[in-house]
Amino acid sequence: MSNRRPKIICVTGGKGGTGKTLCAVNIAIMFKNEGYKVLLIDGDVENPNTYLLLNGRLENKQEVPFFKPKIVEEKCSKCGICAQNCMPNALLHIKGAFPIPMLTLCSGWRLCYKICPENAIEANSKTIGWTYSTEIKGLSLILGELKPSEARSAAVVEALLKNLENVVEYDSEKFDIIILDTAPGAHCDVELLIDTADVAIPITEPTKFGKLDLIRIMELITLLGKDCRVIVNRSSLLGFRDQFLKELKEENIIILGDIPLDSDIVNSYCQGTPIMDNNSGFNKEGEGYQAFISIFGNLKQWLNINNKIKVKKLNG
């Protein structure tokens, strides 16, 4: 049944360092505080660091394999069909010689493997990264890491999404809420994650860089046909808050709320204790804390989640 499917929220933002992970972690924690079962997926595979904000550790390391063509010389007729049809030109073929794989160019499509008339290409694999899964502070966390020097980060994101697919398909009641944290930018890794989500929350900041990158990421979100609402982080920076919020309004951008500069948030970030964690001990009247409370209220309203009991009734 469709309403059993967990809600999937993608926290993204275009620009780097705007507070995507901060927001993803604290939104996840706020759902957990209300009794929801939450899965957090860190899709920033080039800088997988969500576990640091939760003061946790990486566990259950699994390799992410990637196709690696191997030429079986006993079978190869040196015809060159593999090289002629390889779009990224990842096979070097000289007349009368065995083709030579250029692994850094290989896209992993396996076309050579499939079309070789002599079946002379074996599908070997190499490790291009790892996934980890762990439980921290009542949250389930899945994280992907791209091996340094490897280029195909989207393949690691795809491995994460395969994990997610298995969860949604085989154990749909295991989680109520799934939060996807993306890398900066509007590239294919980010696209894959937004496309998997029901809604997207871009995080921005009141600077020209923040606005430019926000508009770029919103273009991508619109292209993917997803609804989105924005969080403006560090909104009190240099006194541009009101002007920035006005500019967003003029662009018909709806915001969930804004988070001012707040020393509790900075402390929580450095300690690896999410400010919204019940046991964090931060001032519940503080500006940062209250900002998250307000954002969470708007988020639930937007997603039509009133309280946990209602969700359960729907499921039943």
Place this chain on the structure above:
Amino acid sequence: MVIIAIPSMGEGGLNDEISPRFGRCPSFTFVELDNNEITAVKTVPNHAANAMGGAGVQATQIVGNNNAKVAIVGFLGPNAAMGLNALNIKLFHAPATRMTVKEVLDLYIEGKLEEMTNSNVASHYGMGGGRGMGGGRGMGGGRGMGGGRDTEGFNNP
């Protein structure tokens, strides 16, 4: 006897200018040397010049398929270097000045070119269609240093 591949600017040939780019040069000039005497010259257009990616590998195939054992190159990207090394093609670095194929060949014969083994620029360095050599040509014929440096920073080793 040895065949030498030289990336060239136009349609190629001894009097054509050398191209600083390998994977995306407009053409290759292949020169057959026997006891340092030129015994044959052949030009081949580089169909990889406008490839989206992997131009270095495709250009390497052209060089390999024409039986070259030596290549004289300016900028060499990592994929091309990997391919040329895999084919055991000896690499020499062309000086960062404008000169003709014949001029660079003379330097090779005189043993004045430095051998190289690795790439000297990043992937896709030579992309960005048609920028190539800029600047006025100025200095007329004759050997030695030609005028007008290339706008892409050809003087960068």
